[in-house]
Amino acid sequence: xxxxxxxxxxxxxxxxxxxxxxxxxxxxxxxxxxxxxxxxxxxxxxxxxxxxxxxxxxxxxxxxxxxxxxxxxxxxxxxxxxxxxxxxxxxxxxxxxxxxxxxxxxxxxxxxxxxxxxxxxxxxxxxxxxxxxxxxxxxxxxxxxxxxxxxxxxxxxxxxxxxxxxxxxxxxxxxxxxxxxxxxxxxxxxxxxxxxxxxxxxxxxxxxxxxxxxxxxxxxxxxxxxxxxxxxxxxxxxxxxxxxxxxxxxxxxxxxxx
Amino acid sequence: xxxxxxxxxxxxxxxxxxxxxxxxxxxxxxxxxxxxxxxxxxxxxxxxxxxxxxxxxxxxxxxxxxxxxxxxxxxxxxxxxxxxxxxxxxxxxxxxxxxxxxxxxxxxxxxxxxxxxxxxxxxxxxxxxxxxxxxxxxxxxxxxxxxxxxxxxxxxxxxxxxxxxxxxxxxxxxxxxxxxxxxxxxxxxxxxxxxxxxxxxxxxxxxxxxxxxxxxxxxxxxxxxxxxxxxxxxxxxxxxxxxxxxxxxxxxxxxxxxxxxxxxxxxxxxxxxxxxxxxxxxxxxxxxxxxxxxxxxxxxxxxxxxxxxxxxxxxxxxxxxxxxxxxxxxxxxxxxxxxxxxxxxxxxxxxxxxxxxxxxx
Numbered sequence: 001x002x003x004x005x006x007x008x009x010x011x012x013x014x015x016x017x018x019x020x021x022x023x024x025x026x027x028x029x030x031x032x033x034x035x036x037x038x039x040x041x042x043x044x045x046x047x048x049x050x051x052x053x054x055x056x057x058x059x060x061x062x063x064x065x066x067x068x069x070x071x072x073x074x075x076x077x078x079x080x081x082x083x084x085x086x087x088x089x090x091x092x093x094x095x096x097x098x099x100x101x102x103x104x105x106x107x108x109x110x111x112x113x114x115x116x117x118x119x120x121x122x123x124x125x126x127x128x129x130x131x132x133x134x135x136x137x138x139x140x141x142x143x144x145x146x147x148x149x150x151x152x153x154x155x156x157x158x159x160x161x162x163x164x165x166x167x168x169x170x171x172x173x174x175x176x177x178x179x180x181x182x183x184x185x186x187x188x189x190x191x192x193x194x195x196x197x198x199x200x201x202x203x204x205x206x207x208x209x210x211x212x213x214x215x216x217x218x219x220x221x222x223x224x225x226x227x228x229x230x231x232x233x234x235x236x237x238x239x240x241x242x243x244x245x246x247x248x249x250x251x252x253x254x255x256x257x258x
Numbered sequence: 259x260x261x262x263x264x265x266x267x268x269x270x271x272x273x274x275x276x277x278x279x280x281x282x283x284x285x286x287x288x289x290x291x292x293x294x295x296x297x298x299x300x301x302x303x304x305x306x307x308x309x310x311x312x313x314x315x316x317x318x319x320x321x322x323x324x325x326x327x328x329x330x331x332x333x334x335x336x337x338x339x340x341x342x343x344x345x346x347x348x349x350x351x352x353x354x355x356x357x358x359x360x361x362x363x364x365x366x367x368x369x370x371x372x373x374x375x376x377x378x379x380x381x382x383x384x385x386x387x388x389x390x391x392x393x394x395x396x397x398x399x400x401x402x403x404x405x406x407x408x409x410x411x412x413x414x415x416x417x418x419x420x421x422x423x424x425x426x427x428x429x430x431x432x433x434x435x436x437x438x439x440x441x442x443x444x445x446x447x448x449x450x451x452x453x454x455x456x457x458x459x460x461x462x463x464x465x466x467x468x469x470x471x472x473x474x475x476x477x478x479x480x481x482x483x484x485x486x487x488x489x490x491x492x493x494x495x496x497x498x499x500x501x502x503x504x505x506x507x508x509x510x511x512x513x514x515x516x517x518x519x520x521x522x523x524x525x526x527x528x529x530x531x532x533x534x535x536x537x538x539x540x541x542x543x544x545x546x547x548x549x550x551x552x553x554x555x556x557x558x559x560x561x562x563x564x565x566x567x568x569x570x571x572x573x574x575x576x577x578x579x580x581x582x583x584x585x586x587x588x589x590x591x592x593x594x595x596x597x598x599x600x601x602x603x604x605x606x607x608x609x610x611x612x613x614x615x616x617x618x619x
Binding site for chain 2: 083088089097112113158161162
């Protein structure tokens, strides 16, 4: 299920603005990789490049090579929707479809893939909601609007929606930044369980979170505003937080900068 | 810089006034404050000293509230006045009517005894409006989606502006254009429809000319800009987060529109369609010029004929006597009732999924 992601010299632009430059890193299957760094250093941009969501914005483009199990996802013959189905994404703010019920939200991706059979959808919905640790809370109100849940529940609903289509990789863009500490804990627990099946890449501003959940950590930074973000250091999380090899990384994780 | 001393003088008095609200600088500064034109002014609550300031008995807040209340009441008064006037004028004519107002197909209120019926007019009104919507709404939604989600931004804005311009064309222009230039193509189309689709009852025999079809096509063009413009606005309001959620699930652009944009915009689109329907139902001069002004109920939309309540009022008002005017006013009341029913239905449709639309807000 899980796959290896290899980025080589990835450079991304917003129109004329170069947001990240020459990012190269490899993400192993069934691991949690955290992307940390100060605001505006391009970690979200890099994350969005991985499932080709970056190019959704007008004028945005990506150079360099990104492969998933040696398949170039930016190959001209590759169907972009297939890439996004393979590489799911959870966003910063919970974004369930407001007009859909909890059930419809979870199976939205499956329906997009043409699954129509009610029994299959129900089974998949339960499985995804259980994986997202949400089943017990919502099993009696699957027909209610998804937007009626609490913020933490909504975010877990979005995770359920993402994993319902059984992607290989799950990208999370600061998934807890809009949540309270208890909901955050629930989602961190969830990440531990999910990495049995998926490769997870998470962007976070919270260094404790990165230290708690991730196996590997990538530290991004910028020289000054307007400069492109660069990858400063990428190593085992323990090494990054205990004995980083770069001065900049140390300054950042000890709170002296950023 | 000539006014600098002046300004600083103001600043000085301002400062002392603030100071008076504190308890401790009671001496000199309070005495300076008094000649500045506020003798005996109560503690105005600036600063931290003293008790809480009292609520003002009268101020901009209250005045504004009164103003809005008056404005709101005016609507009710005006509507009530209109209703009373219309009913008072309509009732004598309805009493004098020697035929059934609901079923008689004809309009002779000036005769003795007067004979007139609303049936054919109401039928024509609803039929032209519905046909117009049937033609306009799919096109309008297509344009709106294109402008909001497919067209490059600048092209979208430009085209949107043109659409809004279309809404500003006076309806008499549409009517004259429809009567003088568009009638012939529509007649040709009618003949073609009759030849190949004549087995469908609505595409019956001629003569072709000023028909329901012509009227509703012209009406459709007039309704198009309203529905387009509003739907486009609604579609643009779709939260980016929802669009991205759909895309990230592997949706194509059209699937994204179907999953995120259309459901989100649904109540707004219904409202837009209802506004369009309101315009179509009430449209007067364009239909007066393009319909055949007959008084028969017929589903043959190709044949010369058709009429609507508003068009009939425009056509017959000049020649009407007292009873005639009363009869036209009665027809206006029926139009009012139809519009009311349409609006209530629309609200009911929007209200049905309130749970979902409210949590979306």
